[in-house]
Amino acid sequence: MTIDTFVQVCIGGLLIGGLYALVAFGLSLIYGVVRVLNFAHGTLLAVSGTAASIMFAAWQLHPALIAVVLVPVVFAFGYGFYSILLQPLARRSPFEATVGTVLVTVGALLILSDLTAKFAGATQRNIPLRFHTIEVGNIVFSTTQLYILLGIAALSIAMHLMLKRTWFGRAIRAVTQDSIGAQLCGVRSERLKAMTFAFGSSAAAVAGVLYVMSFPVDPYMGFGLTVKAFTIIVVGGIGNLPGALIAGTLLGVAEGLTGLFWKPEWASAISVILLLLILVAFPAGFAKRRR
Amino acid sequence: MAAAVAMLAGAPWFGNAYLVSFVFTILVAYILAQSWDWVAGEMGYINLGHYCFYGIGAYAFAIALVAYHSPILAFAVTMLASIAAAVVLGFPLFRLRGDYFAFATLALLPLAEVLAFNLTPITNGADGIVLPVHDVATTSYLIALAVCVVSFAITVCISRIRFGYALRSIRNDEEVAEVTGLRTQPVKLAALALSAMFAGIAGGIQAWQLSYIDPSSVFGLHVALVPIAMALLGGSGLRFGPLVGVVLLALVQQWLLVSITMLQATIYGLIILLIGRFMPGGILRSTWLARRRGPASPGSGTRAQQPFSGSTSAHGPQLPLPVRSVARGKPLLECRDVRMEFGGNVAIGGVSLRVSEGEIVGLIGPNGSGKTTLFNCISKVYEPSAGTMYLLGRDLRALRRDEVARLGVGRTYQNPRPLGDLTVRENIAVPLLFNDASLSPRDALSQAQAFLEYSELADRGGARADSLSLQEKKALEFARALACKPRLLLVDEVASGLTPAEVARFVEHIRHIRDRYGITVIWVEHIFSALAQVVDRVLVLEQGMLIADGSLADVVKDERVLRTYLGTAAAGAINA
Numbered sequence: 001m002t003i004d005t006f007v008q009v010c011i012g013g014l015l016i017g018g019l020y021a022l023v024a025f026g027l028s029l030i031y032g033v034v035r036v037l038n039f040a041h042g043t044l045l046a047v048s049g050t051a052a053s054i055m056f057a058a059w060q061l062h063p064a065l066i067a068v069v070l071v072p073v074v075f076a077f078g079y080g081f082y083s084i085l086l087q088p089l090a091r092r093s094p095f096e097a098t099v100g101t102v103l104v105t106v107g108a109l110l111i112l113s114d115l116t117a118k119f120a121g122a123t124q125r126n127i128p129l130r131f132h133t134i135e136v137g138n139i140v141f142s143t144t145q146l147y148i149l150l151g152i153a154a155l156s157i158a159m160h161l162m163l164k165r166t167w168f169g170r171a172i173r174a175v176t177q178d179s180i181g182a183q184l185c186g187v188r189s190e191r192l193k194a195m196t197f198a199f200g201s202s203a204a205a206v207a208g209v210l211y212v213m214s215f216p217v218d219p220y221m222g223f224g225l226t227v228k229a230f231t232i233i234v235v236g237g238i239g240n241l242p243g244a245l246i247a248g249t250l251l252g253v254a255e256g257l258t259g260l261f262w263k264p265e266w267a268s269a270i271s272v273i274l275l276l277l278i279l280v281a282f283p284a285g286f287a288k289r290r291r
Numbered sequence: 292m293a294a295a296v297a298m299l300a301g302a303p304w305f306g307n308a309y310l311v312s313f314v315f316t317i318l319v320a321y322i323l324a325q326s327w328d329w330v331a332g333e334m335g336y337i338n339l340g341h342y343c344f345y346g347i348g349a350y351a352f353a354i355a356l357v358a359y360h361s362p363i364l365a366f367a368v369t370m371l372a373s374i375a376a377a378v379v380l381g382f383p384l385f386r387l388r389g390d391y392f393a394f395a396t397l398a399l400l401p402l403a404e405v406l407a408f409n410l411t412p413i414t415n416g417a418d419g420i421v422l423p424v425h426d427v428a429t430t431s432y433l434i435a436l437a438v439c440v441v442s443f444a445i446t447v448c449i450s451r452i453r454f455g456y457a458l459r460s461i462r463n464d465e466e467v468a469e470v471t472g473l474r475t476q477p478v479k480l481a482a483l484a485l486s487a488m489f490a491g492i493a494g495g496i497q498a499w500q501l502s503y504i505d506p507s508s509v510f511g512l513h514v515a516l517v518p519i520a521m522a523l524l525g526g527s528g529l530r531f532g533p534l535v536g537v538v539l540l541a542l543v544q545q546w547l548l549v550s551i552t553m554l555q556a557t558i559y560g561l562i563i564l565l566i567g568r569f570m571p572g573g574i575l576r577s578t579w580l581a582r583r584r585g586p587a588s589p590g591s592g593t594r595a596q597q598p599f600s601g602s603t604s605a606h607g608p609q610l611p612l613p614v615r616s617v618a619r620g621k622p623l624l625e626c627r628d629v630r631m632e633f634g635g636n637v638a639i640g641g642v643s644l645r646v647s648e649g650e651i652v653g654l655i656g657p658n659g660s661g662k663t664t665l666f667n668c669i670s671k672v673y674e675p676s677a678g679t680m681y682l683l684g685r686d687l688r689a690l691r692r693d694e695v696a697r698l699g700v701g702r703t704y705q706n707p708r709p710l711g712d713l714t715v716r717e718n719i720a721v722p723l724l725f726n727d728a729s730l731s732p733r734d735a736l737s738q739a740q741a742f743l744e745y746s747e748l749a750d751r752g753g754a755r756a757d758s759l760s761l762q763e764k765k766a767l768e769f770a771r772a773l774a775c776k777p778r779l780l781l782v783d784e785v786a787s788g789l790t791p792a793e794v795a796r797f798v799e800h801i802r803h804i805r806d807r808y809g810i811t812v813i814w815v816e817h818i819f820s821a822l823a824q825v826v827d828r829v830l831v832l833e834q835g836m837l838i839a840d841g842s843l844a845d846v847v848k849d850e851r852v853l854r855t856y857l858g859t860a861a862a863g864a865i866n867a
Contacts, residue, residue: 022367031390037390037393037394085568088568089567089571092571092572095569095572096571096633098337099523099572099573100526100572102523102567103520103523104568106516106562106564107564107567108560108564109308110557110560110563111557111564113554113556114555114556114557115554118553172652193688224401227398230394230395230397230400231398234394265408267410276383279395280382
């Protein structure tokens with residue numbers, strides 16, 4: 001093995017990790033504002049990725065255009081899903097609200113995967129779009145990867161600016177920290193919750209389009225992604241974009257390196273092992289300290 | 292019930308094979324759902340990775356059976372393996388609480404699947420393990436039925452024994468459970484181990500019956516959440532909740548399998564979704580609540596008296612507390628240079644104080660001066676950043692919260708923290724149990740009566756603690772702290788909000804517990820007239836520093852106290 005392989009694996013890890021981070025960040029925004037454990041979140045990526053691949057196969061649309069088409073659809077889906085199915089649960093007792101949201105999102109997870117498998121087939125899909133490659137020394141990477149990386153960076157920066165500079169973002173941060181306090185200050189929390197749910201869902205949709213450009217998707221992969229996203233949230237903190245990016249990238253690179261130094265089969269276990277090790281090493285938990 | 296069990300036990304001989312195999316899946320699912328609910332419904336920890344213990348059990352059984360050909364030995368190995376896994380995993384996982392615990396346990400499932408796929412020398416990888424072929428359909432069915440009965444029996448018993456009270460205290464408020472004397476870590480590990488053991492047995496039985504296992508059948512993400520959905524569907528935390536949920540959902544699943552040819556998972560998911568949307572507490576929850584709400588607790592409006600307002604003498608009811616004669620002047624609590632910092636914020640900046648046995652000490656100071664923080668340091672809710680604290684000669688630094696509590700520190704919370712879904716009587720019985728290992732729950736509940744009468748909550752004993760008014764909750768806080776049988780009682784603004792007559796009675800209480808039971812008291816309060824009647828001296832905190840220590844009469848004349856706490860206008864009032 002050479003240093004070039006190492007760098008190449010790291011770049012791959014960076015890519016997948018960045019995508020994990022986007023998924024995780026959407027999920028953690030939703031969790032922070034709505035306090036819902038959305039088990040169907042990763043499945044949205046799988047569905048969007050599958051839809052993107054079908055659209056590409058049918059009309060040869062440019063991935064960026066596909067994202068432009070998908071985002072409003074998923075946004076509307078998220079808004080409706082929250083308003084119709086989750087919001088009424090908020091009026092119940094905390095215990096019933098938690099249980100209800102778990103059942104609703106698990107049900108949605110099963111429905112989404114099954115419907116996708118039914119209509120698109122349960123096979124793996126991707127976008128067979130290959131841009132030319134770039135060689136730097138002995139390291140080869142494709143412009144696809146470059147585009148994905150740019151996409152992740154652009155989306156991260158956009159989300160960061162949105163959170164820090166817009167009133168929507170300030171309201172999200174306020175509700176995350178103290179929901180009642182924010183309501184007393186005039187934040188219309190119900191509408192904000194629906195917007196956040198929709199926003200987080202569309203982040204997963206964009207991540208789905210980027211994902212399918214370089215990795216295969218299938219209808220049942222979503223839950224595994226959700227699990228990884230939860231891991232990233234525990235490590236990186238709720239509603240914390242830099243935390244999610246760092247934790248996600250670490251996870252992606254760790255997975256890549258596990259494949260390189262050990263066996264690729266073990267890559268998907270590394271996130272959980274890392275999580276357990278971190279919990280042993282930092283008893284108070286990363287996330288708790290940041291809250 | 293017994294008839295139903297007997298009928299089920301006869302099924303292998305009278306029913307057809309199809310029925311038996313269907314009931315078998317229900318039995319296994321019930322073991323899983325019920326054992327999950329011991330941790331979730333009773334202890335309040337949502338373990339989404341429960342299914343992984345089922346898989347561990349299945350593998351342990353299969354491997355042991357292949358190696359030793361003895362089912363009994365294999366079941367023993369199964370139990371040991373799942374308990375060991377629970378203890379090893381519980382250690383890091385229980386550092387998380389609430390939703391974070393749920394996230395992290397969920398992550399165990401893919402880990403277990405990857406391990407099963409790739410630890411090829413042990414698990415045979417994707418090929419799975421073929422068990423020695425015997426006809427065990429009937430045997431495994433009967434074992435599953437027996438384990439179900441045991442699971443149900445445990446569910447019934449757990450609500451009555453000490454362990455069950457510990458679980459429910461943890462579910463309500465883990466910190467309160469600790470400061471009233473419960474060591475929570477072993478309880479949590481034991482609950483997880485028990486739950487894991489039953490899940491493991493379920494896995495073992497299933498493996499035996501199928502005589503073949505592979506990673507995706509025992510760890511698959513799509514089946515993993517089903518037992519949990521079943522328990523939630525019926526009603527988590529209810530005696531019959533998991534049972535009802537399992538039977539209903541299994542029937543639905545079977546119906547789908549038979550009559551629907553496409554989109555089974557979609558319909559199944561839709562049913563789960565609709566139940567979550569319209570019956571989030573579980574099917575049994577609504578009727579159950581209505582029954583419990585009925586005659587049990589009259590509304591607080593019907594109460595004849597408020598706490599601390601009664602006409603009976605405070606010396607009336609005898610409390611089951613040890614009567615100690617105090618050695619006046621002997622130091623009880625000694626703090627030296629105690630500091631508490633939160634990041635850069637210094638809440639207590641080096642406080643040294645000494646409290647002698649049998650003293651009643653007032654602790655006063657402006658809001659934010661560190662009074663409650665000091666209480667939190669003494670009861671080890673916070674770990675002080677620096678300094679030493681000794682109680683009865685024991686170094687508090689080396690002790691956990693529950694050890695401090697059992698050593699003799701009782702405390703109240705300024706914002707009352709009752710164990711909400713327990714009754715008022717149980718709230719008092721819990722610290723009695725935790726502080727006396729030989730006490731039975733029945734005795735603790737009857738002993739609690741004296742505390743109820745003492746704090747004039749007797750007619751609310753059966754009410755849920757979260758249904759009390761604020762003043763009643765404060766009275767309950769005080770009674771619960773006394774039930775810890777303390778040597779040192781930390782009272783945090785219990786009297787604020789009381790009427791003058793009620794304050795006067797509360798002062799009597801404080802004096803009484805000191806005079807009769809020798810309990811030393813540190814009392815945080817802003818009501819000077821109340822403090823003046825009973826305290827031996829006062830300590831004044833200001834911005835985390837002790838600025839005065841002496842009799843109340845002297846302290847109120849102190850220049851710094853006047854400037855920072857009472858205000859200079861008070862000087863004139865006191866002199867006049």
